[in-house]
Amino acid sequence: MRAPRSQQLILALDLAGAAVAAQEGAGAAMASRLDVLGVLVIAFVAALGGGMARDVLIGQAPPRALRDWRYPTVAIVSGLAAFAFSRWVREIPQEALITLDAAALGLLAVAGAEKSLDQGLSALAAVLVGAVTGVGGGVMRDVLLDKIPAVLTRDIYASAALAGAAIMIAGRRLGLPNAWAAMLGAVCCFALRMAAVQFGWQLPRAV
Amino acid sequence: MRAPRSQQLILALDLAGAAVAAQEGAGAAMASRLDVLGVLVIAFVAALGGGMARDVLIGQAPPRALRDWRYPTVAIVSGLAAFAFSRWVREIPQEALITLDAAALGLLAVAGAEKSLDQGLSALAAVLVGAVTGVGGGVMRDVLLDKIPAVLTRDIYASAALAGAAIMIAGRRLGLPNAWAAMLGAVCCFALRMAAVQFGWQLPRAV
Amino acid sequence: MRAPRSQQLILALDLAGAAVAAQEGAGAAMASRLDVLGVLVIAFVAALGGGMARDVLIGQAPPRALRDWRYPTVAIVSGLAAFAFSRWVREIPQEALITLDAAALGLLAVAGAEKSLDQGLSALAAVLVGAVTGVGGGVMRDVLLDKIPAVLTRDIYASAALAGAAIMIAGRRLGLPNAWAAMLGAVCCFALRMAAVQFGWQLPRAV
Numbered sequence: 001m002r003a004p005r006s007q008q009l010i011l012a013l014d015l016a017g018a019a020v021a022a023q024e025g026a027g028a029a030m031a032s033r034l035d036v037l038g039v040l041v042i043a044f045v046a047a048l049g050g051g052m053a054r055d056v057l058i059g060q061a062p063p064r065a066l067r068d069w070r071y072p073t074v075a076i077v078s079g080l081a082a083f084a085f086s087r088w089v090r091e092i093p094q095e096a097l098i099t100l101d102a103a104a105l106g107l108l109a110v111a112g113a114e115k116s117l118d119q120g121l122s123a124l125a126a127v128l129v130g131a132v133t134g135v136g137g138g139v140m141r142d143v144l145l146d147k148i149p150a151v152l153t154r155d156i157y158a159s160a161a162l163a164g165a166a167i168m169i170a171g172r173r174l175g176l177p178n179a180w181a182a183m184l185g186a187v188c189c190f191a192l193r194m195a196a197v198q199f200g201w202q203l204p205r206a207v
Numbered sequence: 208m209r210a211p212r213s214q215q216l217i218l219a220l221d222l223a224g225a226a227v228a229a230q231e232g233a234g235a236a237m238a239s240r241l242d243v244l245g246v247l248v249i250a251f252v253a254a255l256g257g258g259m260a261r262d263v264l265i266g267q268a269p270p271r272a273l274r275d276w277r278y279p280t281v282a283i284v285s286g287l288a289a290f291a292f293s294r295w296v297r298e299i300p301q302e303a304l305i306t307l308d309a310a311a312l313g314l315l316a317v318a319g320a321e322k323s324l325d326q327g328l329s330a331l332a333a334v335l336v337g338a339v340t341g342v343g344g345g346v347m348r349d350v351l352l353d354k355i356p357a358v359l360t361r362d363i364y365a366s367a368a369l370a371g372a373a374i375m376i377a378g379r380r381l382g383l384p385n386a387w388a389a390m391l392g393a394v395c396c397f398a399l400r401m402a403a404v405q406f407g408w409q410l411p412r413a414v
Numbered sequence: 415m416r417a418p419r420s421q422q423l424i425l426a427l428d429l430a431g432a433a434v435a436a437q438e439g440a441g442a443a444m445a446s447r448l449d450v451l452g453v454l455v456i457a458f459v460a461a462l463g464g465g466m467a468r469d470v471l472i473g474q475a476p477p478r479a480l481r482d483w484r485y486p487t488v489a490i491v492s493g494l495a496a497f498a499f500s501r502w503v504r505e506i507p508q509e510a511l512i513t514l515d516a517a518a519l520g521l522l523a524v525a526g527a528e529k530s531l532d533q534g535l536s537a538l539a540a541v542l543v544g545a546v547t548g549v550g551g552g553v554m555r556d557v558l559l560d561k562i563p564a565v566l567t568r569d570i571y572a573s574a575a576l577a578g579a580a581i582m583i584a585g586r587r588l589g590l591p592n593a594w595a596a597m598l599g600a601v602c603c604f605a606l607r608m609a610a611v612q613f614g615w616q617l618p619r620a621v
Contacts, residue, residue: 029359035410037366038359052264057466059264059475067330139558144346146355148560151441152452159451192607203449217586236566242617244573245566259471268473351553353562 009179010027010111010118013186014051015070017107019078020100022047026082027097029120030090032145036083036113042141043079044072050136054112054129058119097205098197105157106164109134110182113165123169130165134189155203164189216386217318217325220393221258222277224314226285227307229254232348233289233305237297239352243290249348250286251279257343261336262318265326305404312364313371313396316341317389320372330376337372338365341396362410363403371396423593424503424525424532427600428465429484431521433492434489434514436461439555440496441511444504446559450497456555457493460485464550468526468543472533512611519571520578520603524596527579537583544579545572548603569617578603 025046029039065071084179112133116126128144135151135158142149153159168185172178195201232253236246248333255272262270272278307368319340323333342358342365349356358364379385439460443453462479469477479485526547530540549565549572556563565571582599586592600616 030412032355033412035362035412037363037410041359041365054235056263056470057476057480061268061475062264062326062332066264066336069329069331072331072335100367114300116493119476121480122474122483124483124486125476128486129480141352144359144555146353146560152448152455152558155449159453166561180351203446203451205444205449237619239562240619241566242569242619244617248566248572263470269471269533269535269539270477273471273535275545276536278543279538292446350557351563351566353560 009182010114011068011070013107013111013182014064014112015074017104017111018047018051018071019072019181020059020104021050021108021137022075022078023082024097024101025137026079027090028141028145029124030083030086033103037085040076040079042144043082044075045144046137046141047075047139048072049079049114050108050112050133050138053136054115054133057123057129057132058116060115060119062205070101091101099194102160102190102193102197103186105161105193108137109161109164109189110168110185113185114178117169126169127162127165130168131161134158134161134164156193156201158198159203160189163192216389217321218275220314220318220321220389221271222281224311224318225254225258225278225281227311228257228315228344229282229285230289231304231308231311232344233286234297235348235352237290237293246290247283247286249351250289251282252351253344253348254282254285255279256347257315257319257340257345257346260343261322261340264336264339265323265328267322267326293372306401307406309367309397309400310393312341312400313393315344316368316371316396317375317392318390319397320375321385321389323378324376333376334369334372337375338368341365341368341371353386363400366410367396367400367403370399423616424528425482425484425523425597427521427528427596428478429488429492431518431525432461432465432488434518435551436489436492437496438511438515438518439551440493441504442452442555442559444497453497454490454493455495456558458489459558460513460551460555461489461492462486462524462551464526464547464552467550468529468547471546472530472535485584487511488506493593513608516574516604516607516611517600519548520600522551523575523578523603524582524599527582527599528592528596531583531586540583541576541579544582545575548572548575548578548609568591570607570615573617574603574607574610577606 022043026039026043029042034042048071051071052063052065055061055065109130112129113126116129128202138151139149164185168181169187171181171184176184229250233246233250236249241249255278259270259272262268262272316337320333322335323336328336345358346356373391374395375388378388378391383391433448436457443456448456462485465485466477469475469479522543527540527544530543535543539607552565555562578599581602582595583597585598590598590601
């Protein structure tokens with residue numbers, strides 16, 4: 001029973017994260033004046049790039065995003081919706097986007113760590129792969145749009161992904177059911193990212 | 208008999224596409240004033256990057272470009288030739304380069320979709336992997352040269368790759384022999400790309 | 415006995431190269447004013463990116479950097495040290511950094527070629543994978559920091575990695591013990607790179 005339920009949990013986290021990341025990616029692509037297919041490509045990469053990198057890294061090629069039709073469908077429908085309603089999307093307040101982004105970060109990071117553990121990686125490797133899953137799509141989006149990836153310059157971003165993955169794993173070790181541990185990790189990542197934005201928390205820079 | 212013939216078809220498409228993409232890559236690298244090895248590296252990446260990404264994605268690592276000496280040889284010889292004859296290469300009219308590029312796009316996209324089907328991926332995934340194969344090398348070339356990938360800004364480019372891969376698969380489903388379906392897909396991709404350039408077709412942008 | 419000793423040799427080369435590359439990556443990240451986590455991410459990518467690309471390419475996913483805790487530990491400790499002592503790191507003369515970098519290049523290129531041979535790749539493929547291992551982390555570092563990769567513009571850089579890997583393989587073919595062949599390749603790569611810097615050797619550019 002365990003494997004299928006764990007699979008379902010990863011699937012739900014992955015798809016929810018992908019839908020949100022696709023919105024964000026489409027928004028950034030429209031801001032760069034790309035045409036409709038460019039917008040879809042960026043939405044696809046932003047939504048599924050982190051998970052595809054994860055699957056290739058943990059030796060699960062072809063990645064699930066290519067084996068399960070729901071993944072590309074979610075990314076493309078979400079990207080198309082952002083394009084079709086671009087007039088409205090542009091009026092979404094910045095705060096709402098940051099909130100969505102923090103939610104996607106938590107969902108994807110926890111899903112990535114979850115799947116790495118399922119594949120028998122160590123806790124340290126699972127935390128690292130979780131962070132790659134959380135931030136990977138955004139990094140590819142920014143590299144394609146020829147910018148320094150936001151994750152490297154935004155305060156408390158990758159660190160929130162690392163923390164969320166670590167908390168999920170700690171929760172499991174402490175005996176929480178898998179779904180609860182995942183939810184706890186995602187919520188902590190989300191809360192940490194939102195608090196950092198709200199209170200202007202920053203990590204130290206070198207003097 | 209079928210598997211070997213399919214293999215031969217993929218090999219021929221791949222090598223022809225790689226030779227053309229290497230020319231293009233070398234041209235872009237010389238325009239950026241790289242030295243001879245930089246030119247070869249970019250030619251190699253432009254020629255084989257898409258196919259290597261394809262093989263890693265579909266779980267066929269080490270990629271064929273590393274297992275079969277003909278791949279690197281084609282890329283390197285083609286890049287060296289572009290360097291040696293750079294005086295002439297620079298006088299090749301822009302139209303000829305666009306034509307070659309459209310041919311490489313069609314060949315690589317169809318080869319990528321072909322191989323994905325052989326590996327048991329679904330038609331949707333094969334179309335996506337075909338497009339990645341077609342445009343992947345060019346994306347890596349532009350990322351390395353620190354530009355926004357042309358595929359995201361050029362009109363009807365990735366869309367032509369998607370269409371070529373889809374037409375190839377549709378042709379197979381309709382009972383065409385594999386080689387005919389591949390040729391049909393590659394020709395349609397080529398024609399669509401050339402027509403888009405000729406008539407200035409554009410995909411819509413968000414308002 | 416042979417396999418384990420070869421493994422140990424690759425491990426030692428890999429870890430020494432990673433420690434040096436992490437220093438370099440951290441230095442470049444601090445120069446771009448990233449915060450402490452951004453510095454660690456770049457150090458991690460610079461140190462382990464080439465080796466992870468190598469393992470994915472040769473079909474050894476999950477890469478060793480995720481399966482063996484010593485890899486991330488070396489990268490993170492080395493990056494943290496560079497951050498903590500940034501005041502001193504900044505005063506390290508440029509010559510020392512170039513020397514360290516040349517050493518890392520030789521170590522990583524030879525380790526990459528070594529491992530590719532162990533996996534049964536051909537000599538040509540092993541040389542190419544060795545060069546990818548040597549320069550891959552630096553390429554990812556520069557792409558993330560939104561620069562043209564230094565490897566494409568620095569004189570005699572990737573060529574030194576190719577030469578080192580080729581010399582290692584030639585040494586093996588000529589009957590040298592593996593450890594000696596590896597050392598010879600790494601030293602030749604290092605010497606070639608240092609001589610190129612010292613004497614301003616350049617590869618030709620297209621006219």
